Amino acid sequence: MAEPGIHFLDAHGPEGVRLYAIGDVHGRLDLLAAMHQRIRAEIEQDAPADWRVIHLGDYVDRGPDSKGVIDFLIEARERDPRHLMLAGNHDIGFLDFLKTPDPEGLFIRFGGIQTAQSYGVAINEGTSVWFGKAEAAVRKGHQALVEAVPQSHIDFLRSLPYSVTLGDFFFCHAGIRPGIPLDRQNPQDLIWIREVFHNYTGLYPKIVVHGHTPVPEAEVMANRVNVDTLAWHSGMLSALVVDGSDKRILTMTIKEA
Template sequence: MQTYAIGDIHGQYDLMIRAFELISEDRARDGSADTPVVVLGDLCDRGPKSAQVIAYLYEAQKRGENIVVIKGNHDRMFATFLIDPFARDPRLRAELTWLHPRLGGPKTLESYGLREPGTRPVNQVHAEALEAVPLAHRNWHAALPLYYRRDEALFVHAGIAPGVPLEDQSEDDLLWIRSSFLTDPRDHGMLIVHGHTALDVPTHYGNRLNLDSSAGYGGPVTAAVIEGRDAWLLTPEGRKKMEPQLQAETTS
């Protein structure tokens, strides 16, 4: 049983389209037209075309394409801002807000046509955002699922709290967790396919697979195919086997 996955997008619409093209090319060779595509969240922020990314995925699902889109922490921050511009994500550092350039919220609002959203009164920016972002897209984006399980893999944005049953996992951990998950070598009972922690190269760690290849920082958007606990990176030259390695990521 195969599943395609796409790592963090961060408003990089053109790179996302290339990832879907690689999947289409692999489908043509492999004949797996019904294989689902799981997008691992962080559709928005930092890149220039968040609005286009959200519209594309919304319309693709509406057409009935077999695409599962998982909620990322940046997706939650965007959705929260649209509901209450002064609300804070509980996992966000105290000195930051979603409109801080480091988080990339202004880039998302600029993609919807707002002018200088990071420097004007928040109430004014919020009112303009509600006018600019289609209600159907807002509702869809806010309601994205937190995870998707298929065969021997669990697809989730950030990871899981090790040792905690899936039904007891907190939304904050599924969207934000890093150190305690990234440094844990134990088998989680399934391959955890995730993003959230940016890498130079997507990496298979045996118990988990990180597909965040730093699209939010100038890197590519990664497409991969998972079968059981094995994974292949999709490249213009075809599939490249991702051999598990045991070294954990640094989390500084």
């Protein structure tokens, strides 16, 4: 028998625990640091009994400082384990590239050039597969990147879970497959799914809080909340804040210099 669904308006966070769920960062350390500063100020001012800050994945690629973002998140988690980080498809794509340099893979095609640059490594994106040059250029860049990426960053990326449940909310990077119990979701769906999830109008057992698919402003639906506001390009990082039955969207805006 299927679990009864819950509507966003009726959803509650865990008793006494304020939640912050931050959307896709994509190398924008400036926005991430500013969001953390804002959250820290709120927590100090409001003094909730407890709190969690959930990061919904995609820390790397496209933006200017993927290395700095990972350093920041590692330090935040070591300082206080109530900072939770989930895996995004770009984070897994980074690991995949470090293992196997694919010139046609996610990393090279969708922002990994900028990630490599943040580690001081140049990968020539102007070469073309059809002229047989891209593979050699990517192999060369791959070797330099393997040497440049600290083991602590690889360990961090490998440690990332695909989802977490808190109160009436289920947090993941991309979404879930309708009709599949939350504890049986395919990890690939949790970091990649789009249309079948977005188009589903029924209620889920939990409100799904996700990123992955950029929207101009945070999207609050009856069954899900999307907080990916294309931070790397728009200069706006968004988060869902849940405190008991109270829910709100928090945004941080900085235009890239």
